[in-house]
Amino acid sequence: MNTADLGLPVDVPSTALFTDQYELTMLQAALKAGTAERRSVFEVFTRRLPEGRRYGVVAGTGRVLDAVENFRFDGNVLTFLRERSIVDEETLDWLASYRFGGDIWGYPEGEVYFPGSPIMRVEGSFAECVLLETVILSILNHDSAIAAAASRMSSAAGDRPLIEMGARRTHELSAVAAARAAYVGGFATTSDLAAGFRYGIPTVGTSAHAFTLLHDQERDAFQAQVDSLGRGTTLLVDTYDVTEAVRTAVEVAGPELGAVRIDSGDLLLVAHRVRQQLDELGAKGTRIIVTSDLDEYAIASLAAAPVDAYGVGTQLVTGSGHPTASMVYKLVARAESDDPKAPLIPVAKKSSGGKTSVGGRKWAARRLDAEGIAEAEVVGTGPVPAGLTDRQLLVELVKGGEVVAREPLDVVRDRHAAARANLPLSATQLSRGEPVIPTEYVNARTGS
Secondary structure, three states: OOHHHOOOOOOOOOOOOOOOHHHHHHHHHHHHHOOOOOEEEEEEEEOOOOOOOOOEEOOOHHHHHHHHHOOOOOHHHHHHHHHOOOOOHHHHHHHHOOOOOOEEEEOOOOOEEOOOOOOEEEEEEHHHHHOOHHHHHHHHHHHHHHHHHHHHHHHHHOOOOEEEOOHHHOOHHHHHHHHHHHHHHOOOEEOOHHHHHHHOOOEOOOOOHHHHHHOOOHHHHHHHHHHHHOOOOEEEOOOOOHHHHHHHHHHHHOOOOOEEEEOOOOHHHHHHHHHHHHHHOOOOOOEEEEOOOOOHHHHHHOOOOOOOEEEEOHHHHOHHHOOOOOEEEEEEEEEOOOOOOOOEEEOOOOOOOOOOOEEOOOEEEEEEOOOOOEEEEEEEOOOOOHHHHHHEOOEEEEEOOEEOOOOOHHHHHHHHHHHHHOOOHHHHOOOOOOOOOOEEEEOOEEOO
């Protein structure tokens, strides 16, 4: 069974109002002007990576496809728009039969990107494309920010698994999306059951401090948990005294105890002490899991510690200081008339202050060096150079309004691991730096 098809409260019957009002007022004006049906090309890109980041991660593409399919103006939505006088009756009539019938191309989910990368390209009439701007950006900006943080954390963690546990630190629906994005970025499991149900992500969880505090003695709590969940469970050992708790945990569960979790204190020091104590007690196979406001820097600082897994919450679901990927959705080409055969002409915003854009319907390819490592992101319009034809990045996601590129989340997760491994080694450095490869433009017009 595909859990994504079951339908949960985390889904909504329509995504049509996940938008800004000006999308609809632009539609109304374009309908009146006779320009609404002009063939148009919109692209999603970012002008810069978050400060100090060396690459971005494309995440949320699968959710975008769901959102486009569910972008429908049903009776209740139309009534809301009519009662608020958001748009006129002609526009409401047009919206009543709205179905996106265009094409969407994009970087496959899990791929890395850089400034100027055409992460997603949406093609169709101006009217049908402009309505999707906000919902596409809200998904890609959130999920890509979380996935980028997750990627940095998983790189810092090396072979040690990461547990996503940030549901209580963000909106309940954002938590589900964050768990999905974290899995794309390299996390192994989530504590969020809705994410497990919706996306099939492995779930984990045992007990909190409240369970220990419920019992008269810490030993009673440990015994109850072992009796219920077995000796392979994870016991939380920092409610009172860590040394005493570790001793009690091994006495209760025996050397077969699965793991202990440390959630406070100097994690580096405590982890070393706990490892030594576990070994002396004969529990050499008992793992140590650490939590407590970890980020990629804290994880890296624990690389030499005897830690077996990390649980990450707040810093993950807030993008580790960068909660958005700063992506934009811009019109880059449009036809001169509503004639389907009218040629596309490049268009680009002219602005000062760094908000320039590059006109024209673009392709993207990644050039490799002699060792097969990425050395440049090449973005262009017109013909693709012969040496780059087999390195193109955009794939077809939607054709004629029909989704053509759904894929299992594990495929996406593996793709990201491969894409990151294909970058120069400096991509995994946590120190501040420029994008790990440059973006080069070919035959492209830049607004000025």
